[in-house]
Amino acid sequence: MVSLQNVTRIYSSGIGEVRALDGVSLDLDSGAFATITGPSGCGKSTLLNLLGGLDHPTSGEIRVAGIPLHDAGEAELTRYRRHTLGIVFQFFNLLPAMTVRENVELPLLLRGESSSLATTRVSEMLDLVGLSHRASHFPHQLSGGEMQRTATARALVGHPALLLADEPTGNLDSANAAMVCETFSKIASQKIATLIIVTHSDSVAALAPVRIQMLDGKILSKSDSGFAS
């Protein structure tokens, strides 16, 4: 489902070249749940940007759901981001003047889906993340964990093949982080999407059967326990 072959991303600047990713190869099956950890500067954001179709590698090949992102043009990447990918950010990025329901619905309306399909899908997603009772609330009326679960529902409403989460619990206290983790575990166990979470948190990293550690632009280790803990 996700395949990286010998992916290198070199940034050139006035002071020389930085190998942000240096020959990274990785394969994840459909429905896999992986976490990525590593110190600041090891290449996690660069990898997420490439998987998110926001950047091209300097060399190597990246395929997600069969789509060759390494040589996709802008139109194909836009389509990929709208139809194949969902992203959850550290700071939620909800629209403050819209209710929970409207925030979750937005990606479907942007890609021109009918309002009846959107209504059904939004209800399914709010049910999945346990926020049906908050559908008419605005973001400022929610806890941090509820905001992040709203953002997760929004990321999944288009039925993406791949869900990326960038430090999803980085801005949450431990009680809220635990609820968000529960939601990710549910998504993984129901194999709703292939899930990749970048995190600094050991407890988040431990949720996943596949744990990837990065260092200096490379994958230092990949452990695959074959089951979620």
Ligand code: ADP
């Ligand atoms: P992480 O997300 O793990 O902190 P990054 O992917 O942001 O790591 O960065 C990896 C390396 O690439 C770092 O050395 C960083 O300074 C460098 N880097 C990232 N983005 C750029 C850029 N746009 N221009 C130059 N160097 C960059």
